[in-house]
Amino acid sequence: MTGLSDFWKVFKRNKMGLTGLGIIIFFFLMAVLAPFISPYNPNQTNPNLFLSPPSSQHLFGTNEIGQDLFSRNLYGAQISLEVGFAAAAVTVIVGLLIGLISGYFGGIVDEILMRVTDFFLVIPSIVFMIIISAFLGPSLINVILVIGLLSWSPTARVVRSMVLSIREWPFVEAARASNAGHFYIMFRHIMPNVIPIVFANATMAISNAIFSQAALVFLGVGDVNDISWGQIMHFALYSGAISAGDWWYIVPPGIFIILLILGFILLGYSLEEIFNPRLRRV
Amino acid sequence: MIDINDLFVRYKTENGYANAVDHINLRIEKGIIFGLVGESGSGKTTLGLTLLRILPPSAEIASGSVNIDGTDILRINENEMRKWRGKRISMVFQGAMNSLNPVINIERQVAEPLIIHENIDWEQALKIAREKLALVGLGENTWKRYPHELSGGMKQRVVIAMAIITDPEILIADEPTTALDVVTQDRIMKLIKSLQREYNLTTILISHDLPIVSEVADKIAIMYGGKLSEVGENEQILRNAKHPYTSGLLSSIPEPGSSKEIKGIPGEPISLVNPPKGCRFYNRCQFASEKCKNYDYSPKIVEVGHEVYCTLYGE
Amino acid sequence: MNIVEAEGVKKYFPVKGSILRREKRFIKALDGVSLSIEKGEIYSIVGETGSGKTTLGRILIGLITPTEGSVKIDNIDIFSIGKSEMREIRKRVQIIFQDPYGSLNPRMRIRDIVSEPLKLNRMEYSTEKIARVMEDVGLKPASDFMDRYPHQLSGGQRQRVAIARALAISPEFIVADEPVSMLDVSIRANFLNMMREMNKKYNVSMLMITHDISVASYIGRRISVLYLGKVVEQGENDDIIKNPLHPYTRALMEAIATLGKKEKELHIKGEIPNPMDIPKGCRFHPRCPYAMDICREVEPDLVEISNKHSVACHLYRG
Numbered sequence: 001m002t003g004l005s006d007f008w009k010v011f012k013r014n015k016m017g018l019t020g021l022g023i024i025i026f027f028f029l030m031a032v033l034a035p036f037i038s039p040y041n042p043n044q045t046n047p048n049l050f051l052s053p054p055s056s057q058h059l060f061g062t063n064e065i066g067q068d069l070f071s072r073n074l075y076g077a078q079i080s081l082e083v084g085f086a087a088a089a090v091t092v093i094v095g096l097l098i099g100l101i102s103g104y105f106g107g108i109v110d111e112i113l114m115r116v117t118d119f120f121l122v123i124p125s126i127v128f129m130i131i132i133s134a135f136l137g138p139s140l141i142n143v144i145l146v147i148g149l150l151s152w153s154p155t156a157r158v159v160r161s162m163v164l165s166i167r168e169w170p171f172v173e174a175a176r177a178s179n180a181g182h183f184y185i186m187f188r189h190i191m192p193n194v195i196p197i198v199f200a201n202a203t204m205a206i207s208n209a210i211f212s213q214a215a216l217v218f219l220g221v222g223d224v225n226d227i228s229w230g231q232i233m234h235f236a237l238y239s240g241a242i243s244a245g246d247w248w249y250i251v252p253p254g255i256f257i258i259l260l261i262l263g264f265i266l267l268g269y270s271l272e273e274i275f276n277p278r279l280r281r282v
Numbered sequence: 283m284i285d286i287n288d289l290f291v292r293y294k295t296e297n298g299y300a301n302a303v304d305h306i307n308l309r310i311e312k313g314i315i316f317g318l319v320g321e322s323g324s325g326k327t328t329l330g331l332t333l334l335r336i337l338p339p340s341a342e343i344a345s346g347s348v349n350i351d352g353t354d355i356l357r358i359n360e361n362e363m364r365k366w367r368g369k370r371i372s373m374v375f376q377g378a379m380n381s382l383n384p385v386i387n388i389e390r391q392v393a394e395p396l397i398i399h400e401n402i403d404w405e406q407a408l409k410i411a412r413e414k415l416a417l418v419g420l421g422e423n424t425w426k427r428y429p430h431e432l433s434g435g436m437k438q439r440v441v442i443a444m445a446i447i448t449d450p451e452i453l454i455a456d457e458p459t460t461a462l463d464v465v466t467q468d469r470i471m472k473l474i475k476s477l478q479r480e481y482n483l484t485t486i487l488i489s490h491d492l493p494i495v496s497e498v499a500d501k502i503a504i505m506y507g508g509k510l511s512e513v514g515e516n517e518q519i520l521r522n523a524k525h526p527y528t529s530g531l532l533s534s535i536p537e538p539g540s541s542k543e544i545k546g547i548p549g550e551p552i553s554l555v556n557p558p559k560g561c562r563f564y565n566r567c568q569f570a571s572e573k574c575k576n577y578d579y580s581p582k583i584v585e586v587g588h589e590v591y592c593t594l595y596g597e
Numbered sequence: 598m599n600i601v602e603a604e605g606v607k608k609y610f611p612v613k614g615s616i617l618r619r620e621k622r623f624i625k626a627l628d629g630v631s632l633s634i635e636k637g638e639i640y641s642i643v644g645e646t647g648s649g650k651t652t653l654g655r656i657l658i659g660l661i662t663p664t665e666g667s668v669k670i671d672n673i674d675i676f677s678i679g680k681s682e683m684r685e686i687r688k689r690v691q692i693i694f695q696d697p698y699g700s701l702n703p704r705m706r707i708r709d710i711v712s713e714p715l716k717l718n719r720m721e722y723s724t725e726k727i728a729r730v731m732e733d734v735g736l737k738p739a740s741d742f743m744d745r746y747p748h749q750l751s752g753g754q755r756q757r758v759a760i761a762r763a764l765a766i767s768p769e770f771i772v773a774d775e776p777v778s779m780l781d782v783s784i785r786a787n788f789l790n791m792m793r794e795m796n797k798k799y800n801v802s803m804l805m806i807t808h809d810i811s812v813a814s815y816i817g818r819r820i821s822v823l824y825l826g827k828v829v830e831q832g833e834n835d836d837i838i839k840n841p842l843h844p845y846t847r848a849l850m851e852a853i854a855t856l857g858k859k860e861k862e863l864h865i866k867g868e869i870p871n872p873m874d875i876p877k878g879c880r881f882h883p884r885c886p887y888a889m890d891i892c893r894e895v896e897p898d899l900v901e902i903s904n905k906h907s908v909a910c911h912l913y914r915g
Contacts, residue, residue, distance in 0.1 A: 009296065010296070169699045169700075170694040170695075170696055170699045170700040171699065171700050171701055171702045173660065173692070173694070174692065174693075174694070174700060174759075174762065175713065175717070176660065177658060177660055177687060177690070177691060177692050178687065178691075178713060178714035178717045178718060178766070179684050179687045179688070179714075179717050179718055180713075180717050184717070189702050192702075192704040192705075193702070193703065193704055321781035321782060321783060322752075322781055433868040433869075434868070435868055436868075463645040463646065463808060463868075463869070464808070464809070464810075464849060464852040464853060464854075465848060465849070465852045465863060465865055465868070466868060467852070467854070468852045468854070468861060468863055469863075471854075472860070475860075490781065490782060491782070491854065492782070492856070493853075493854035493855055493856050494854040496854075496856050496857055496858065497854055497855075497857070497858060497859055497860075497861075498858065499858075516857075516858055517857075517858075520856050520857055527783075530783055531782060531783055532856065533786070534782050534783050534785060534786040535782070535786075535811075535856070536786070536789070536811040536812060536814070536815035537811065537855070538810055538811045538814040538815075538838045538850065538853060539814065539835075539838040539839055543790070544786040544789070544790070544815065545786060546783055546784065546785065546786025546787040546788075546790065547783035547784075547786075547787075548787065550751045550753055550754065550784070551751065551781060551783070551784075
């Protein structure tokens with residue numbers, strides 16, 4: 001498996017992966033097109049329409065200060081995807097580096113890095129995220145960093161175990177015989193062979209980040225000023241709309257979050273399925 | 283008698299069908315060692331798997347029949363087939379010696395099929411297993427050992443004992459000597475020969491190694507690109523090879539002590555996927571001519587028992 | 598002139614003991630091997646799995662450090678020099694491996710694989726230079742292969758890429774570790790012939806490591822037979838093949854499968870023991886049909902019997 005076209009040939013027959021990709025594209029379009037297809041300015045309040053149920057004017061109804069929930073939900077996709085991708089990037093870069101160094105050098109380096117990894121693996125990360133976010137204060141960057149820096153351990157583990165096997169392959173020895181240094185071997189020979197699996201892992205990391213961000217904002221420790229699905233749900237709870245039975249306030253963002261996460265999970269599973277068969281030698 | 287008629291087995295792949303066994307006709311007499319020789323990707327293993335009907339899901343038996351004692355084993359239902367598979371026909375799989383269960387001692391592993399399939403109690407089954415282990419040359423001191431305590435040659439003997447536990451009539455041995463050192467190879471071949479001689483066991487010996495096969499086989503078939511290229515008695519193939527591929531193989535084997543240059547065959551083995559029309563060996567053959575491109579693989583009889591699939595030998 | 602001189606090379610790999618058994622155990626992969634390879638010759642090493650032949654090949658080009666003994670390349674003791682001198686040595690030696698699938702990085706193009714040793718050693722490289730090496734080893738026309746990936750090539754072609762990579766820096770010495778054992782029979786002959794050609798054309802010495810004595814004798818000018826980490830017989834190709842002295846070499850010769858129905862009688866017992874439990878005395882004695890009392894006690898030295906033909910066996914003592 002090398003070229004993109006080869007990849008597509010295999011991928012296009014994977015129904016699960018295609019479904020996931022379809023869902024992701026749908027929300028991606030939603031985020032990009034939000035400014036053009038939103039019927040209202042999402043921040044525009046309407047004092048005459050408090051918590052009105054869905055209607056032909058307001059497809060998803062309005063909230064307690066009369067903002068159009070349909071428009072706000074469209075805009076909400078932006079933050080979810082932004083945080084998802086950015087936090088996953090942090091996760092993947094940290095996880096990849098730690099996994100590479102740990103697996104390649106082995107010995108005491110490996111021992112130390114893996115104990116740190118284990119620590120991050122076992123701590124209840126959402127609790128940690130809440131504490132650190134509360135401490136750092138609400139900002140988009142903080143949320144991204146907190147999620148990213150607390151979620152890299154599974155990636156590091158996977159990368160390490162792959163590196164352990166790849167570094168034993170004869171092509172690594174051939175490079176050593178030609179005076180290749182450690183970093184050259186790590187980045188030129190080993191990394192390209194773990195990248196596919198890291199990609200599969202990254203999609204999982206994205207879904208995890210989307211969920212964490214929504215949860216943080218919902219609990220009020222994230223940034224409640226930016227429009228996001230978690231924020232909509234947060235206000236749905238705090239305005240008392242949920243106890244009043246105003247389901248339209250909380251159901252759409254909830255479904256969107258679940259759907260988007262599902263999309264990334266489906267894609268992630270299918271990528272793993274495609275990439276995992278022993279590095280696909282043939 | 284095993285009578286293979288127009289057998290066509292193919293695999294579905296990403297790039298189309300791979301014709302692993304491509305309309306093959308073959309007769310294997312009872313009680314002989316039949317050597318099936320071919321390189322990787324020649325279809326020889328697929329032929330073996332077809333006789334047991336244990337092809338992977340991507341494979342399809344597109345046409346043909348395999349008659350054994352008048353029964354077409356490709357037409358009988360799965361229930362019937364179970365009475366053949368592992369009982370009347372059994373197989374030593376390539377690399378099986380490395381897939382023995384590490385936590386069960388060897389006499390139990392050999393006995394297990396009897397317990398599962400034949401409803402025999404443990405005591406009886408172990409008795410039979412020990413008989414077979416002794417038969418393949420493993421003495422009492424090995425029976426209770428575990429696979430990691432055995433050498434490669436001993437493990438291969440265990441695998442052979444497992445294959446003959448039900449007293450089959452036909453044994454298919456797929457590369458039984460690959461990955462063993464030369465001394466052990468020779469011993470395993472002697473064992474196969476003695477089983478055939480003493481129990482009249484029809485043996486289909488699948489291998490890429492013509493010299494090893496030629497030391498024990500009565501008849502030899504050479505496969506290339508899913509097709510047969512030559513079939514004959516051992517001596518006919520060795521002394522009077524007709525197919526350019528067979529001659530090429532024979533001249534590829536270095537002989538220690540002779541300074542003779544070995545020639546080999548130019549080019550690369552053909553892919554089974556979307557093979558060209560006509561002779562599969564065309565692009566590597568030094569005698570290739572126009573008519574080879576349309577060769578329909580009708581056999582040419584050289585003499586009784588010796589058939590060659592090549593246009594060089596008249597109509 | 599010798600390109601390689603190995604003297605008393607030993608390599609013991611420590612075995613991790615269990616928690617209960619604290620005594621340190623070793624796998625004695627090599628237990629005192631000496632040999633010298635002349636400039637321009639092909640030298641063959643024959644041995645079964647467990648003989649230590651692969652470890653020896655790695656040590657001769659400095660990929661593994663021996664427990665004891667010395668290796669000289671062109672009179673430079675490669676295990677007593679500094680890093681920068683070792684870098685210079687690495688520009689003069691190369692290795693090719695058994696597995697044509699694992700020895701090429703699946704994510705690199707053939708042109709990058711072949712040019713890699715040149716780039717790493719900061720040597721001049723050009724597409725023409727790489728194309729020339731590729732065509733020399735039979736990848737013709739080179740332009741057909743340059744931009745392909747390893748998985749698009751057959752096993753034989755990959756192995757040719759591996760040798761092109763080794764030849765690219767015009768080394769003086771190449772270790773070939775079982776290069777044909779995973780190739781199809783019909784491909785093997787051409788590959789061996791190509792290696793012979795390259796040996797002449799590039800004036801490169803080669804060490805052919807193989808389990809197959811016929812391959813060893815086909816390509817080697819001299820042969821060493823390795824058994825459980827020791828050389829049991831060493832000499833000119835013809836002497837070893839036509840007049841094998843050591844019972845082990847004789848058994849290897851007897852066991853070679855040759856064309857035609859026959860039943861051979863082998864004068865050897867059992868199988869190669871575990872290198873963790875090397876038998877006392879002559880390490881071959883448990884399998885030897887001629888074993889005498891002395892063989893169970895005293896380890897025989899490698900002694901020259903006739904012109905450059907040496908054997909380690911008590912049968913040939915004075």
